[in-house]
Amino acid sequence: MALASHQVPRTLFDKIWDAHVVAPETNATPAILYIDLQLVHEVTSPQAFAELRARGLRVRCPERIVATMDHSTPTLPPGPDGKRPYASAETAAQVAQLEANTKEFGIKLHDWNSKNRGIVHVMGPELGAVQPGMTIVCGDSHTSTHGAFGALAFGIGTTEVGHVLATQCLLQRKPKSMSITVTGRLNPGVTAKDLILHIIRKIGVNGGTGCVIEYRGSAIEALTMEERMTVCNMSIEAGARAGLIAADETTLSWLEGRAYMPRGADWDKAILRFREFKSDPGANFDHEVLVDAAEVRASITYGTHPGMVVPLDARVPPAANAQEQRALDYMKFEAGKSLVGTPIDVVFVGSCTNGRLSDLRAAASVLRGRKIAPNVRMLVVAGSEQVKRDAESEGLHRVFLEAGAEWREPGCSMCLGMNGDIGKPGQLVVSTSNRNFEGRQGPGVRTVLASPLVAAASAVAGAIADPAKYISEAA
Amino acid sequence: MNPLTHIHSRTVVLPFENIDTDRIIPGRFLTTTQRTGLGKALFTDWRYRSDGSPDPDFVLNKPEAKGCEILVAGRNFGCGSSREHAPWALTDYGFRAVFSSQIADIFRGNALKNGLLAAVLKEDDHAWLLGHPGTLLNVDVAGQTIALPDGHRLPFSLEPFAKHCLLVGIDELGFLLQHEAQIAAFESKREAV
Numbered sequence: 001m002a003l004a005s006h007q008v009p010r011t012l013f014d015k016i017w018d019a020h021v022v023a024p025e026t027n028a029t030p031a032i033l034y035i036d037l038q039l040v041h042e043v044t045s046p047q048a049f050a051e052l053r054a055r056g057l058r059v060r061c062p063e064r065i066v067a068t069m070d071h072s073t074p075t076l077p078p079g080p081d082g083k084r085p086y087a088s089a090e091t092a093a094q095v096a097q098l099e100a101n102t103k104e105f106g107i108k109l110h111d112w113n114s115k116n117r118g119i120v121h122v123m124g125p126e127l128g129a130v131q132p133g134m135t136i137v138c139g140d141s142h143t144s145t146h147g148a149f150g151a152l153a154f155g156i157g158t159t160e161v162g163h164v165l166a167t168q169c170l171l172q173r174k175p176k177s178m179s180i181t182v183t184g185r186l187n188p189g190v191t192a193k194d195l196i197l198h199i200i201r202k203i204g205v206n207g208g209t210g211c212v213i214e215y216r217g218s219a220i221e222a223l224t225m226e227e228r229m230t231v232c233n234m235s236i237e238a239g240a241r242a243g244l245i246a247a248d249e250t251t252l253s254w255l256e257g258r259a260y261m262p263r264g265a266d267w268d269k270a271i272l273r274f275r276e277f278k279s280d281p282g283a284n285f286d287h288e289v290l291v292d293a294a295e296v297r298a299s300i301t302y303g304t305h306p307g308m309v310v311p312l313d314a315r316v317p318p319a320a321n322a323q324e325q326r327a328l329d330y331m332k333f334e335a336g337k338s339l340v341g342t343p344i345d346v347v348f349v350g351s352c353t354n355g356r357l358s359d360l361r362a363a364a365s366v367l368r369g370r371k372i373a374p375n376v377r378m379l380v381v382a383g384s385e386q387v388k389r390d391a392e393s394e395g396l397h398r399v400f401l402e403a404g405a406e407w408r409e410p411g412c413s414m415c416l417g418m419n420g421d422i423g424k425p426g427q428l429v430v431s432t433s434n435r436n437f438e439g440r441q442g443p444g445v446r447t448v449l450a451s452p453l454v455a456a457a458s459a460v461a462g463a464i465a466d467p468a469k470y471i472s473e474a475a
Numbered sequence: 476m477n478p479l480t481h482i483h484s485r486t487v488v489l490p491f492e493n494i495d496t497d498r499i500i501p502g503r504f505l506t507t508t509q510r511t512g513l514g515k516a517l518f519t520d521w522r523y524r525s526d527g528s529p530d531p532d533f534v535l536n537k538p539e540a541k542g543c544e545i546l547v548a549g550r551n552f553g554c555g556s557s558r559e560h561a562p563w564a565l566t567d568y569g570f571r572a573v574f575s576s577q578i579a580d581i582f583r584g585n586a587l588k589n590g591l592l593a594a595v596l597k598e599d600d601h602a603w604l605l606g607h608p609g610t611l612l613n614v615d616v617a618g619q620t621i622a623l624p625d626g627h628r629l630p631f632s633l634e635p636f637a638k639h640c641l642l643v644g645i646d647e648l649g650f651l652l653q654h655e656a657q658i659a660a661f662e663s664k665r666e667a668v
Contacts, residue, residue, distance in 0.1 A: 022654065022657055022658055022661040023654060023657055027635060028635055028636060028639070029635075029636050029650075030634070030636055032651065032654055032657070032658070034658070034661055034662075043505050043506075043558075044557065044558065044559065046508035046509075047508070047509065047510045047559075050508075051648075055648075057652075060658075071505070072506060088506060090506035090507065091506050093506075093508065094506055094507075094508055097508045139557055139559075140556075140557055141555065141556045141557040141581060143557075155556075155557035155581055156557060156581065156584075157557055157558075157559035157562075157581060157584060157585035157588065158510070158559040158585075159559060159585065159588040159589070159646070159647075159648075160584070160585075160588070162648065163647065163648055163651055166648060166651070166652065167648075167651040167652060167654075167655070167658060168658065169651055169654070169658055170651075171636065171647050171650070171651065173634060175580075205493055205551065205554060206493070206550070206551040206554065206577055206579075209551070209577060209579065209580060210580060236555075239551065239554060239579060239580070241580055305493050305495070305554075323491055323492055323493075323549075326491075416497075416502040416556075417502055417503065418502045418503065418505055418506065422503075425525065435495075435497065435555060435556075437495045437497040437498065437555060438497070438498060438520070439497060439498070439501055439520045440497045440501075440502070443501075443520055443525065444525070
């Protein structure tokens with residue numbers, strides 16, 4: 001593991017990869033890569049369990065699988081009859097299927113009775129199930145979130161979910177590596193969400209395709225764990241296989257004492273290993289990108305993919321091609337005009353991108369003592385039961401409720417609208433989530449992605465708004 | 476899976492870049508616990524108007540698209556989510572191949588595991604196909620070529636193991652299961668550290 005034992009300096013990604021190769025790659029076959037942890041949810045797992053059942057296979061390492069339910073789950077509490085208000089019989093059946101599958105195959109499920117249930121990418125780190133140097137997969141593209149802990153974490157399809165359930169391994173060709181170095185420091189009022197939107201705009205929605213990105217540099221080191229998760233989360237929106245940030249003191253102090261973490265002497269031993277997972281000086285990357293943190297401004301998307309990003313105070317750029325014009329037409333936005341002041345219908349604060357405690361605090365800092373505009377509906381959805389409890393103990397839920405927002409049960413909610421939390425055709429949603437694809441939040445719904453600060457400011461203004469004014473007034 | 480060796484079909488062209496997996500099949504159709512029957516939801520928000528009637532202007536609803544097994548799509552097809560429902564919807568509809576100049580990583584892997592050839596062409600070959608919808612193609616998976624009606628051949632890239640699985644009609648799980656002893660040895664070696 002130490003540099004001395006290797007002639008060639010290695011990247012963080014190389015080190016994690018090398019430590020998990022069961023059988024090396026050949027011309028004819030991909031590497032067999034060992035997977036330390038699989039996170040499972042109700043949407044992408046039923047067909048994988050069915051495959052195991054059909055082949056008479058067992059789950060090889062149930063202790064390396066953690067399951068929860070988040071996508072199809074209602075965010076309204078049970079009714080007077082005690083029943084959860086599922087949007088459909090199908091969503092209820094999907095959750096019931098996960099309950100049956102995890103029971104049959106002996107997998108720990110964080111279900112409705114768990115104090116830890118939540119969006120899989122919020123819950124996993126909270127439990128400390130995620131460790132530096134691990135390989136982590138989930139049938140969910142935003143698995144890249146866990147790269148914030150110096151783990152190689154990537155999304156897979158349902159067939160591969162089955163492979164990992166049955167063998168704890170995957171067949172993988174080694175992706176290429178990309179270093180994104182962010183120098184300097186983010187300006188006040190500029191968030192991790194603005195940073196990752198800026199990066200996606202810079203390298204493009206396919207700029208990371210085929211690559212594992214390692215984020216480095218002083219601006220990255222200065223980020224909190226929650227901010228690092230926001231950055232790594234949206235690596236997939238640049239097409240990347242995964243995003244990584246080497247573990248440092250920020251990481252270790254965040255992880256120490258969490259439920260799945262080793263304790264006492266085992267912890268002391270573990271952190272020595274965790275610290276080895278960082279890129280060696282002089283390690284070679286296939287691609288290198290430099291970003292100056294000072295250039296990043298509070299931003300918002302104006303199109304139908306997360307690379308169509310514009311600083312809040314700038315004008316929508318002219319469409320570069322027919323495709324971009326289609327996107328502008330769908331969004332009903334005009335090139336040459338600022339989006340600030342555009343009337344909105346819905347605000348969504350939540351998701352695995354921005355549904356953690358710091359995100360709710362940011363939104364509440366704008367809403368405290370204010371009301372959302374009467375024409376706006378605002379949903380605030382904590383990323384997990386833990387986030388919800390923490391927020392309530394600080395009284396954040398009262399801030400949201402008094403402002404006129406809805407305070408919902410944890411889940412993916414409006415990020416992808418599987419559970420019935422969707423907008424109406426034509427509505428404009430300011431969302432702290434990760435995808436502004438056409439129809440993502442309901443047929444015909446228009447989505448702009450932004451930070452929790454911008455989302456909350458827009459809720460108050462009833463139109464897309466710059467939070468600077470609200471923050472300075474509050475300060 | 477049935478072996479996939481040759482495809483003889485006209486193309487359907489969706490020239491748009493960055494066709495995401497929500498576009499291929501929206502989230503509201505992911506509530507199923509099956510992998511069959513998703514073809515009806517393929518490109519649903521393009522195929523159907525809000526009243527549920529087919530949009531006659533959408534390419535898949537045109538008579539000449541009937542029976543086509545090859546989709547040629549703009550750059551970065553399949554970006555977004557890891558939902559395998561996207562290739563399930565494409566194969567259930569009847570597609571057997573998707574060609575583009577770039578295909579998102581997770582989608583490509585998912586497609587190949589479901590007998591759907593997802594392959595990348597050279598930029599100019601891709602541009603030619605985008606500009607000539609309805610061209611009758613002969614796809615040779617083993618040779619990794621697409622023959623045009625004039626006999627001209629366009630090469631495409633394909634990962635060798637995925638190609639083997641397509642040609643033989645097997646999936647990867649059997650291969651992984653054969654390595655159980657190696658997996659167990661890897662685990663005990665790590666525990667010993």
